[in-house]
Amino acid sequence: MRTEVCERFGIEFPLFAFSHCRDVVAAVTNAGGFGVLGAVAYTPERLEEELRWIDDHVGGRPYGVDVLVPGRIDKAARGGSGELGGLLAAVPEEHWKFLAELFDKYGVPQPEFDRAARPGARGPGVTERGATELVEVALSHPIRLIASALGPPPPHMVEAARAAGVPVAALVGTAEHARRQVAAGVDLIVAQGGEAGGHTGEISTMVLVPEVVDTVAPIPVLAAGGIATGRQMAAAMALGASGVWCGSVWLTTEEAETPPVVKSKLLAATSRDTVRSRSRTGKPARQLRSAWTEEWDGPDSPGPLGMPLQMVLAEGAMRQITKAAETGNPGARELAGYFVGQCVGLMNSVRPARQVVYDMIEEFADAIERLNALTEG
Amino acid sequence: MRTEVCERFGIEFPLFAFSHCRDVVAAVTNAGGFGVLGAVAYTPERLEEELRWIDDHVGGRPYGVDVLVPGRIDKAARGGSGELGGLLAAVPEEHWKFLAELFDKYGVPQPEFDRAARPGARGPGVTERGATELVEVALSHPIRLIASALGPPPPHMVEAARAAGVPVAALVGTAEHARRQVAAGVDLIVAQGGEAGGHTGEISTMVLVPEVVDTVAPIPVLAAGGIATGRQMAAAMALGASGVWCGSVWLTTEEAETPPVVKSKLLAATSRDTVRSRSRTGKPARQLRSAWTEEWDGPDSPGPLGMPLQMVLAEGAMRQITKAAETGNPGARELAGYFVGQCVGLMNSVRPARQVVYDMIEEFADAIERLNALTEG
Structure with a gap:
C-alpha cells in the first residue's frame, strides 16, 4: 500500500x-x-x-x-520521589488488609512488597x-x-x-x-x-x-x-x-511473553469476557474479567486506589498470582488476568x-x- | 446496489x-x-x-x-392481565415515593397514573x-x-x-x-x-x-x-x-415526531452524552444522559424495577416531563431524554x-x- x-x-x-x-x-x-x-x-x-x-x-x-x-x-504519589518504596508507603491500611484477605480467600501465598527485592517493578x-x-x-x-x-x-x-x-x-x-x-x-x-x-x-x-x-x-x-x-x-x-x-x-502470538496461564485464558475467552475496571491501575482499563476484577469492584471492596498506587499494588499482587497460577494453584488461576480488548473473542x-x-x-x-x-x- | x-x-x-x-x-x-x-x-x-x-x-x-x-x-407482571392497570398495581410504594420526590425536586407537576385517562399507553x-x-x-x-x-x-x-x-x-x-x-x-x-x-x-x-x-x-x-x-x-x-x-x-429528521425539547437536546448532544441505564425500561437501554438517568442510577434511588414495570412507570412520567418541558419548565428540561445511540454526536x-x-x-x-x-x- x-x-x-x-x-x-x-x-x-x-x-x-x-x-x-x-x-x-x-x-x-x-x-x-x-x-x-x-x-x-x-x-x-x-x-x-x-x-x-x-x-x-x-x-x-x-x-x-x-x-x-x-x-x-x-x-499521594505526586509529592513522593516516584520510587516504588515511596509509593507503597502511601497505600492505606484498609487496602493492604483487603489484599491480604483476598489472597487468603483464594488460597494464594501472600505477596511480598519489598522494593529492594524487586528492582524494575512497575x-x-x-x-x-x-x-x-x-x-x-x-x-x-x-x-x-x-x-x-x-x-x-x-x-x-x-x-x-x-x-x-x-x-x-x-x-x-x-x-x-x-x-x-x-x-x-x-x-x-x-x-x-x-x-x-x-x-x-x-x-x-x-x-x-x-x-x-x-x-x-x-x-x-x-x-x-x-x-x-x-x-x-x-x-x-x-x-x-x-x-x-x-x-x-x-498477546497470543508465539513471541509474546504473556504468562502461559494468561495466554490460555485469553485463547478461551469470548468477547463477553472483558470488563472496564479500575482494579488494575486506578484508572478505567479494559481487561479480562477475573476474580480480581470481580472482588475489587464488588460490594466488600474498599474500592480501587488512584493511579499509580493501585497499579503498584496490583502489579505486585499479580506477579505473585501469576507465579502461583503457573504452579497449578486454582485460586490463583481464577484471579489471574491481563489487559485485553473485546477482540479477545477473535x-x-x-x-x-x-x-x-x-x-x-x-x-x-x-x-x-x-x-x-x-x-x- | x-x-x-x-x-x-x-x-x-x-x-x-x-x-x-x-x-x-x-x-x-x-x-x-x-x-x-x-x-x-x-x-x-x-x-x-x-x-x-x-x-x-x-x-x-x-x-x-x-x-x-x-x-x-x-x-409481578406475568401473572397479571397484561393491561396497564394491572401493571401499575405491581409497582412498589417505595418507587411511587421516589418518583413523587423526583418531580418535587425538579419542580415538575406530579404525573397522573390513571389507565382510563390514557388509552394506548405503553x-x-x-x-x-x-x-x-x-x-x-x-x-x-x-x-x-x-x-x-x-x-x-x-x-x-x-x-x-x-x-x-x-x-x-x-x-x-x-x-x-x-x-x-x-x-x-x-x-x-x-x-x-x-x-x-x-x-x-x-x-x-x-x-x-x-x-x-x-x-x-x-x-x-x-x-x-x-x-x-x-x-x-x-x-x-x-x-x-x-x-x-x-x-x-x-430521530432528528424532519418527519420524526420526536418532541421538540428532546430533538434539540439530541442535536446538541455529543457522543459522550449517552448512558446505558435500566432507568427507562427496566433493562439496560442506551439513552441520552439526563437528570432522569442520573437520579435513578444515583445513590438515593431504590433502583429501577424490572421490565415492564419500570417502562410503565417511566413512560407515564416521561409524558408529563416532556409536556412540562415544552412549556419551558427548566427542571423538566433537565429530566427529559430519549433512547439514542452514541452516534447522536454525528x-x-x-x-x-x-x-x-x-x-x-x-x-x-x-x-x-x-x-x-x-x-x-
Whole structure:
C-alpha cells in the first residue's frame, strides 16, 4: 500500500503494533508493519537494553516507543520521589488488609512488597519524572515515533521529540481530547474506542473514529479498539482512518511473553469476557474479567486506589498470582488476568506475529474485493 | 446496489430504518431503503391505523414491523392481565415515593397514573399477549419483514410469519444469541453493538459484527449500533454485514415526531452524552444522559424495577416531563431524554429522512472510492 502514512513512516502496511515484548515489535516491523514498544513497565536501564536489542534485529526498519504520562497522578504519589518504596508507603491500611484477605480467600501465598527485592517493578515509569527518563532513553535510539497514552504529552516531551526529528503520537478516547492533543503539537492521533484493552474511554471505535478524523483533519488518525483482523482494518479505513493501532492481538502470538496461564485464558475467552475496571491501575482499563476484577469492584471492596498506587499494588499482587497460577494453584488461576480488548473473542489460536501481519494483509485485501463486488454487482 | 439482501427484500440500498414514526418508515422505503415500524408503543387498533397509512403511502414498496417480545417478563407482571392497570398495581410504594420526590425536586407537576385517562399507553405491547396481538395485525398487512427485539421470537410468531411468507428478523447482542435465534427459525440477524440506542449489550459493533457473521453464515447479518453515516455503513459491510439497521439517526429528521425539547437536546448532544441505564425500561437501554438517568442510577434511588414495570412507570412520567418541558419548565428540561445511540454526536442537523438516505448512499460510494484509491496507490 502507498498511503501517506506508509510513506511518512517508511512502512508497507499501515498496521501499528503496540506490545511490551521486543520480539513482537521487531517481528511486526520486519513484516512491513510498525512495531511500538510499550515502555511503561521498564526502568531506563532495561529500556536501553530492549531498544539496543531491537536496533540489532530490525536492520534499520522503523519502530517506535510508547510511554505513559498520566495527566493526573494520585496526590499521594505526586509529592513522593516516584520510587516504588515511596509509593507503597502511601497505600492505606484498609487496602493492604483487603489484599491480604483476598489472597487468603483464594488460597494464594501472600505477596511480598519489598522494593529492594524487586528492582524494575512497575511504578516509576508512570510518574512524570519516570516518564521523562524513559523519553530520554528512547530518543537516543533511531526510533521513528514516540507515543503518549493518557493525556497530552508535556511540552518538554514534544520539544525533545521535535529536536530529534521524531513524530509524536497520542492516544485519545474523545474528539475533544484529540483537539487538545493537536494543540499540544501531536503529529499522529490514535483514536481508541472503548472496546480496546487497557486504559480506555466509553465511545466505541465505530463512532469515535469518524468524529476524530473530522476534528483533526488533515492530521492522520489511526483507529484502535477491537481490531484484530484485516476486515476490521478495512472497516477502520472506511471510517476515515489512515491505518490501525493494535495491541491485544499480539498477546497470543508465539513471541509474546504473556504468562502461559494468561495466554490460555485469553485463547478461551469470548468477547463477553472483558470488563472496564479500575482494579488494575486506578484508572478505567479494559481487561479480562477475573476474580480480581470481580472482588475489587464488588460490594466488600474498599474500592480501587488512584493511579499509580493501585497499579503498584496490583502489579505486585499479580506477579505473585501469576507465579502461583503457573504452579497449578486454582485460586490463583481464577484471579489471574491481563489487559485485553473485546477482540479477545477473535483471538483463538497461537500464531507468529509475522503471520498475524500477513493474515491481516490478506483479509484486508479480501474485504476490499468483497466491497467492490457488492457495489459493482 | 445488487446485493443478495437487496434482491431478497426488493430494495435498492441495504439500509433498514427502524422508527416509531410512520412518516419516516414511508420516506425511507420510498427513497430505496427499507422502513421498519417499531410497534411496541401501539395498541393493536392504533397499529392497524398506522399500517393502513403506510400502505397508502409506499405504493407497494417493501416495509416491515418490529415488535418487542421480552424473553423474561417481570414476575409481578406475568401473572397479571397484561393491561396497564394491572401493571401499575405491581409497582412498589417505595418507587411511587421516589418518583413523587423526583418531580418535587425538579419542580415538575406530579404525573397522573390513571389507565382510563390514557388509552394506548405503553405497556400492553411488551407482554406476550400484547405482542401476539400486534403480530396478528402486522401480518394482515403486506409487510415484507417482521422483527423481534429481545430474545428469540416465540414459535407461534415464527410459524405465523412463515405461513404468511414473511421473513423474520431478530436483534442480537452476542454471537451466542445469534446462534439461538437461527435455531429458532430466524431468517435475518441484526447484530447490534453496545453503542446502539435502546436495549443493548456491551460488545461493540466493530467486534460483534464479524463474530456474528462467522457464527450464522450463510444467514445474512445487518449491522446496527453507532451507524448514522455512509462511511460507517461501508465499515459495517467491510466487517461482513450485508447491510445496516439504523434507529437513532431518524430521530432528528424532519418527519420524526420526536418532541421538540428532546430533538434539540439530541442535536446538541455529543457522543459522550449517552448512558446505558435500566432507568427507562427496566433493562439496560442506551439513552441520552439526563437528570432522569442520573437520579435513578444515583445513590438515593431504590433502583429501577424490572421490565415492564419500570417502562410503565417511566413512560407515564416521561409524558408529563416532556409536556412540562415544552412549556419551558427548566427542571423538566433537565429530566427529559430519549433512547439514542452514541452516534447522536454525528446528528447535528435536521434533514428530511429521504435526504438522510441519499446522503448515506453518497457517503458510502465515497468511502469505497477512497478505500480503492488507498489500495491502488
